[in-house]
Amino acid sequence: MSTATPTAATHKDYRYAPVSFWRRYVFSTDHKIIGVQFLFSSLLFFIVGGLIALLMRTQLAWPWQEIPVLGQYIYGSTGNILSPEGYPALVTMHGTIMIFFFIIPVLSGAFGNFLIPLMVGAQDMAFPRLNMLSYWFMVPAFLVMIFGFFVEGGTAAAGWTSYVPLSALPDMVPGSGMGQTMWIISLLLVGTASTMGAINYITTIVMLRAKGMHMFRLPMTIWALFITAILVLLATPVLTSALLLLLFDRTIGTTFFLPEGGGNPLMWQHLFWFYSHPAVYIMILPAMGMASDIISCFARKPLFGYKPMVFSIMAIAGLGFIVWGHHMFQSGMNPVLGITFMTSTMMIALPSAIKTFNWLGTLWQGQIHLTAPMLNALAFVSTFVIGGLSGVFAAATPVDIFLHDTYWIVGHIHYVLFGGSLFGVFGAIQYWFPKMFGRMMNETWGKVHFILTFVSFNLVFFPMFILGAYGMPRRIADPYNYTFLSNLQGTNQFMTISAYVLALSQVILFVNFFVSLYRGRKAADNPWQANTLEWTTTSPPPLENFHALPVVYRGPYEYSSPEVEEDWLPQNRELVPAPAD
Amino acid sequence: MTHTTAAEHHHTTPVWEGIKTVKFAIWLFLASEIMFFAGLIVAYISIRYSDPNWLLASELLSVPLVALNTFILIFSSVTMVLAFDSAEQGDLQKSRYLLLATAILGIVFLSIQGFEWSDLMHEGIQASTNLFGSTFYTLTGFHGAHVAIGVIWVLSVTAKAFRGGYAEDHLGIELAGLYWHFVDLVWIILFTIIYLI
Numbered sequence: 112m113s114t115a116t117p118t119a120a121t122h123k124d125y126r127y128a129p130v131s132f133w134r135r136y137v138f139s140t141d142h143k144i145i146g147v148q149f150l151f152s153s154l155l156f157f158i159v160g161g162l163i164a165l166l167m168r169t170q171l172a173w174p175w176q177e178i179p180v181l182g183q184y185i186y187g188s189t190g191n192i193l194s195p196e197g198y199p200a201l202v203t204m205h206g207t208i209m210i211f212f213f214i215i216p217v218l219s220g221a222f223g224n225f226l227i228p229l230m231v232g233a234q235d236m237a238f239p240r241l242n243m244l245s246y247w248f249m250v251p252a253f254l255v256m257i258f259g260f261f262v263e264g265g266t267a268a269a270g271w272t273s274y275v276p277l278s279a280l281p282d283m284v285p286g287s288g289m290g291q292t293m294w295i296i297s298l299l300l301v302g303t304a305s306t307m308g309a310i311n312y313i314t315t316i317v318m319l320r321a322k323g324m325h326m327f328r329l330p331m332t333i334w335a336l337f338i339t340a341i342l343v344l345l346a347t348p349v350l351t352s353a354l355l356l357l358l359f360d361r362t363i364g365t366t367f368f369l370p371e372g373g374g375n376p377l378m379w380q381h382l383f384w385f386y387s388h389p390a391v392y393i394m395i396l397p398a399m400g401m402a403s404d405i406i407s408c409f410a411r412k413p414l415f416g417y418k419p420m421v422f423s424i425m426a427i428a429g430l431g432f433i434v435w436g437h438h439m440f441q442s443g444m445n446p447v448l449g450i451t452f453m454t455s456t457m458m459i460a461l462p463s464a465i466k467t468f469n470w471l472g473t474l475w476q477g478q479i480h481l482t483a484p485m486l487n488a489l490a491f492v493s494t495f496v497i498g499g500l501s502g503v504f505a506a507a508t509p510v511d512i513f514l515h516d517t518y519w520i521v522g523h524i525h526y527v528l529f530g531g532s533l534f535g536v537f538g539a540i541q542y543w544f545p546k547m548f549g550r551m552m553n554e555t556w557g558k559v560h561f562i563l564t565f566v567s568f569n570l571v572f573f574p575m576f577i578l579g580a581y582g583m584p585r586r587i588a589d590p591y592n593y594t595f596l597s598n599l600q601g602t603n604q605f606m607t608i609s610a611y612v613l614a615l616s617q618v619i620l621f622v623n624f625f626v627s628l629y630r631g632r633k634a635a636d637n638p639w640q641a642n643t644l645e646w647t648t649t650s651p652p653p654l655e656n657f658h659a660l661p662v663v664y665r666g667p668y669e670y671s672s673p674e675v676e677e678d679w680l681p682q683n684r685e686l687v688p689a690p691a692d
Numbered sequence: 693m694t695h696t697t698a699a700e701h702h703h704t705t706p707v708w709e710g711i712k713t714v715k716f717a718i719w720l721f722l723a724s725e726i727m728f729f730a731g732l733i734v735a736y737i738s739i740r741y742s743d744p745n746w747l748l749a750s751e752l753l754s755v756p757l758v759a760l761n762t763f764i765l766i767f768s769s770v771t772m773v774l775a776f777d778s779a780e781q782g783d784l785q786k787s788r789y790l791l792l793a794t795a796i797l798g799i800v801f802l803s804i805q806g807f808e809w810s811d812l813m814h815e816g817i818q819a820s821t822n823l824f825g826s827t828f829y830t831l832t833g834f835h836g837a838h839v840a841i842g843v844i845w846v847l848s849v850t851a852k853a854f855r856g857g858y859a860e861d862h863l864g865i866e867l868a869g870l871y872w873h874f875v876d877l878v879w880i881i882l883f884t885i886i887y888l889i
Contacts, residue, residue, distance in 0.1 A: 237713050306724050314717045348724045352731030359830065364820030367735060373823045378738055382731055
């Protein structure tokens with residue numbers, strides 16, 4: 112992490128005696144350093160999860176082929192070929208790593224940590240040491256999950272959802288042994304870290320706002336992170352209790368989820384989805400917030416419908432707690448419940464549509480600057496619409512009978528998580544990079560990365576809807592065993608080649624990121640001419656963020672205001688005479 | 693080092709007057725604890741009502757003894773409230789002994805529960821024997837662990853009080869009290885659903 116803030120150490124306004132390298136960059140209590148720690152570790156896991164996805168795609172395009180050159184390193188013990196029990200393990204680890212070690216930590220951990228104190232005008236989180244502890248619960252979680260690859264039987268193979276009985280009976284499949292136990296312990300640690308983070312974020316946002324920063328003057332990013340933290344706070348403990356019960360089933364012989372002892376396997380699904388459906392919003396809401404800020408800034412217009420946007424986030428989060436059963440329509444759950452869950456799920460389309468219309472309303476007649484962050488934010492909006500609408504199809508019980516567990520669902524989740532959250536993350540990285548590191552990322556390469564990613568993303572994931580409609584199931588290693596699917600191999604090969612292009616495109620982002628870290632143009636304090644408080648301090652900010660604590664006079668979206676000549680009006684700029692609220 | 697400064701600097705201009713940052717965070721922590729126990733309790737109810745031949749706790753365990761134990765825990769909440777109240781009134785000496793009484797009552801509760809556990813194990817019911825055992829040991833075990841943490845917390849507050857702490861600021865007593873009352877409240881629910889109905 113020594114590369115994280117190269118100029119912070121030399122900053123003149125350093126108010127405290129220099130501390131050792133370890134205290135400053137490794138065991139730091141500074142929210143900015145902790146945010147960057149989360150950013151680097153989650154990007155590392157993005158690479159791991161992405162490489163696993165490529166192995167899956169390779170198998171689906173050319174099943175059971177020897178992998179040239181690399182095969183001996185990856186599948187050395189099984190003759191350089193993927194083993195049949197290896198495929199479910201790949202599926203499991205791709206999902207687990209991308210969700211628990213990439214998307215959630217990069218949104219709440221990296222951007223939540225870095226942005227919350229800066230954007231609310233605080234000097235740090237409410238509990239800096241708890242914040243540090245939260246990151247240091249993630250590190251053993253990372254290690255335990257990686258360690259799972261090397262135990263007997265290999266890593267967990269019951270899917271990221273870890274349905275019982277696969278996950279509860281240690282001798283079910285090779286990965287059900289020690290690997291599954293490691294998986295559970297790792298997730299318990301992640302859950303603890305998330306809960307600590309959530310307590311810190313909520314407290315900071317509620318208690319440490321700068322003078323004049325009313326709740327309805329908070330940037331949308333902060334609103335989204337706030338509601339997300341509430342979801343984390345209330346949903347994660349339920350997963351923790353379910354994971355502990357599962358652990359007891361595996362280790363001390365209880366039978367909570369095992370029918371042979373009177374337990375109920377469906378109960379695992381209920382408890383798991385009671386967490387994991389809100390978790391879907393934990394994975395998308397912060398991206399929505401950040402995209403809102405980016406879009407408003409580069410359209411040079413106030414965000415259209417600020418309060419409806421806030422209430423929509425609340426509505427999505429609230430409804431998110433009562434829709435978990437839509438993952439279980441085919442599980443044998445009481446069908447009457449299916450109707451309730453279908454109705455509540457479809458209601459989520461309303462606040463989501465309000466948000467989409469408001470993004471479009473923000474763009475309408477704006478002076479749109481197509482910078483790299485803006486392009487990614489626009490991609491977020493457009494792919495989120497496809498992802499969201501495909502979700503409405505899957506929410507309808509009659510349609511879901513056909514679509515359940517097919518590639519349609521895989522397409523849906525990737526349009527939301529890759530198309531939505533990940534484009535949001537790409538935009539956010541490039542938008543806040545100058546504030547994080549004091550240098551600009553290369554704009555041209557940012558656009559090249561965007562175009563290649565956007566095109567290849569659609570080429571990989573859109574055909575999944577078609578495959579799903581054909582009935583191709585998810586999570587099987589060789590669909591061509593079934594005659595009716597054998598003609599789908601060509602499409603799968605096309606998707607796999609597109610996936611290679613998609614992966615290579617990310618190399619551009621990483622090279623751009625690391626080269627800019629050292630060689631990028633020096634960033635001004637406010638390179639995007641934005642209004643929110645983080646841009647009123649230096650890039651990167653000094654140890655306690657602000658040279659003087661800011662006072663806030665207005666909301667965050669006063670672009671093109673008639674009150675000033677410039678087309679931006681920072682939240683902390685006092686106009687004389689002071690304008691009415 | 694920054695860790696003590698952030699909150700203190702803001703104490704001069706708190707947004708919510710009168711509510712301390714730490715107290716707010718404890719309430720959030722308790723909210724997450726509620727959800728944790730909710731998960732366990734829902735699992736218990738769902739398992740219990742899908743089994744028509746469910747063994748009733750009253751057939752295996754002494755309900756009067758547990759009722760006494762429940763009374764002890766509720767009484768410890770009373771001593772906790774009185775300890776905080778005495779500190780607010782400025783009677784620190786009384787507050788110290790009430791805190792000590794709270795911790796001792798917590799230890800008595802745990803001892804009686806330990807006795808109950810060993811009794812049940814002697815009857816041949818382990819966590820792996822049947823779902824009654826699984827749910828009983830899980831629910832009371834997690835609650836007991838919370839009481840144990842509470843006892844350690846209250847004891848550390850007591851020690852600080854005996855060394856002359858909390859003369860000005862009683863927040864430390866109040867925070868331990870919030871947690872203590874929460875653990876007490878969880879027990880009242882567990883007592884009802886495991887032993888009474």
